[in-house]
Amino acid sequence: MAFMNLSIIQSMIDALDKPAIFIRPDYSIQAVNRAYLDTYKQPVKLGHSRCHEISHHLAEPCDRHGEECPLLHCQLHGRSTSVVHVHHTQAGLQHCDILMRPVQDEDGMTLGYLEILNKVEFAAAGAGVNKMVGVSASFNRMLNLLNRAASADISVLLQGETGTGKELAARAVHDASHRHDKPFVIIECTGLSEALFESELFGHEKGAFTGASQAKKGLVELANGGTLFFDEIGDVPLNMQVKLLRLLETRTFRAVGGLHPKRSDFRLVCASHKNLLAMVEAGEFRQDLYYRIAGFPIQLPALRERPADIPLLVEQFLLTGTERKHFSPAAMQALCAYSYPGNIRELKSIVEQANLVANERQIQLEDLPQVCQTGVNAQQQTEIRSLEELEGDYLAQLCERFSGSFEELASALGVSDRTLYRKLHKFGLRYR
Numbered sequence: 118m119a120f121m122n123l124s125i126i127q128s129m130i131d132a133l134d135k136p137a138i139f140i141r142p143d144y145s146i147q148a149v150n151r152a153y154l155d156t157y158k159q160p161v162k163l164g165h166s167r168c169h170e171i172s173h174h175l176a177e178p179c180d181r182h183g184e185e186c187p188l189l190h191c192q193l194h195g196r197s198t199s200v201v202h203v204h205h206t207q208a209g210l211q212h213c214d215i216l217m218r219p220v221q222d223e224d225g226m227t228l229g230y231l232e233i234l235n236k237v238e239f240a241a242a243g244a245g246v247n248k249m250v251g252v253s254a255s256f257n258r259m260l261n262l263l264n265r266a267a268s269a270d271i272s273v274l275l276q277g278e279t280g281t282g283k284e285l286a287a288r289a290v291h292d293a294s295h296r297h298d299k300p301f302v303i304i305e306c307t308g309l310s311e312a313l314f315e316s317e318l319f320g321h322e323k324g325a326f327t328g329a330s331q332a333k334k335g336l337v338e339l340a341n342g343g344t345l346f347f348d349e350i351g352d353v354p355l356n357m358q359v360k361l362l363r364l365l366e367t368r369t370f371r372a373v374g375g376l377h378p379k380r381s382d383f384r385l386v387c388a389s390h391k392n393l394l395a396m397v398e399a400g401e402f403r404q405d406l407y408y409r410i411a412g413f414p415i416q417l418p419a420l421r422e423r424p425a426d427i428p429l430l431v432e433q434f435l436l437t438g439t440e441r442k443h444f445s446p447a448a449m450q451a452l453c454a455y456s457y458p459g460n461i462r463e464l465k466s467i468v469e470q471a472n473l474v475a476n477e478r479q480i481q482l483e484d485l486p487q488v489c490q491t492g493v494n495a496q497q498q499t500e501i502r503s504l505e506e507l508e509g510d511y512l513a514q515l516c517e518r519f520s521g522s523f524e525e526l527a528s529a530l531g532v533s534d535r536t537l538y539r540k541l542h543k544f545g546l547r548y549r
């Protein structure tokens with residue numbers, strides 16, 4: 118590459134306040150800015166150091182360790198990409214949203230790739246802080262979507278089974294948005310009657326109904342400037358959905374007993390554990406309302422799809438106990454093997470219960486609730502099975518249960534697409 122090009126690129130990344138590097142297709146770093154050096158505190162030898170050595174402390178590119186490589190993606194598709202990785206930074210392990218951009222000369226020849234990094238402040242790769250915790254590939258993919266949604270003012274729809282962290286994700290979108298210093302207001306839609314719905318949302322004037330001795334602001338007005346979060350939006354009855362649609366289309370409303378319309382400026386985030394599109398098909402949810410709220414739909418993975426996060430979440434939930442305890446290897450194995458229909462909420466409650474029940478500092482298998490012990494006990498009573506047989510059974514289960522794409526499954530398992538294909542072939546399995 119011409120010296121001129123490199124010096125232009127160097128000045129370009131020097132002007133950025135985010136950590137940035139310019140790399141070649143062989144991952145070697147050709148230019149680096151001050152923010153990058155300060156973030157990683159690793160000596161970078163221009164032309165020699167590779168990005169994965171600095172950010173991951175790995176001798177090989179990150180896709181060999183179960184992550185998606187943004188450079189490979191750029192090469193394959195010829196356009197920019199963004200992905201969340203866990204990096205070793207000066208402040209410890211940190212989720213970083215990486216934006217990777219191919220840089221071309223005037224003839225369209227790719228000269229290299231510009232990598233700009235953005236810390237994901239609302240997530241943590243270690244226990245201890247009150248953030249969204251996780252390190253698995255499917256968790257990181259969700260963070261990437263939450264981060265993108267946060268930077269726009271688009272309506273976000275969070276869908277996922279109960280206990281997958283939808284409320285936490287809604288808060289994350291708010292905290293990472295430009296509205297973060299304004300209110301985050303939750304409307305719990307389950308069990309709202311029509312009368313309550315109107316007065317809770319829109320407020321009421323003094324004397325609007327018996328007992329309304331004072332005027333009261335509604336939640337929509339309180340959310341002005343901030344974020345309005347409708348939890349379990351699928352529970353809003355059809356007749357109230359029309360009123361909601363009007364509010365969302367005009368951002369205006371009228372308090373109960375009020376004469377004049379009021380306006381509120383809010384970012385909308387909704388959540389549901391129900392399949393809203395199926396409800397639209399069944400005539401139980403208005404289609405126009407669905408498209409109004411689903412500007413940016415995000416699916417939250419079930420805990421059984423991200424088993425790699427269980428030990429970290431367990432560590433996080435143990436911190437709330439009065440005494441520092443830990444799980445025995447057998448108990449941890451049982452925790453990792455259980456299927457968690459109640460997802461993270463269920464894991465949290467199991468850990469808290471076991472923590473209370475255990476008399477010793479080491480929590481034993483017997484201290485776990487029965488549901489959690491069953492799978493492990495059944496396994497222990499049977500004769501020893503070969504690792505190969507277990508691998509086959511595990512893959513067969515995943516083929517039935519995993520809801521992502523083939524590539525996502527390979528990445529969650531930490532193997533290449535080719536390895537997964539070979540293994541499935543070996544056990545006579547097919548993935549959808």
Ligand SMILES: Nc1ncnc2c1ncn2[C@@H]1O[C@H](COP(=O)(O)OP(=O)(O)OP(=O)(O)O)[C@@H](O)[C@H]1O
Pocket residue numbers: 248249250251277278279280281282283284285286348388390430433461462465
């Ligand atoms: N990534 C995470 N890291 C740490 N704690 C989490 C994470 N995700 C969820 N939790 C915890 O799990 C519990 C359930 O989360 P949350 O209430 O956000 O789930 P939900 O999907 O909104 O549930 P529901 O569908 O029942 O409303 C909470 O205590 C939350 O703090």
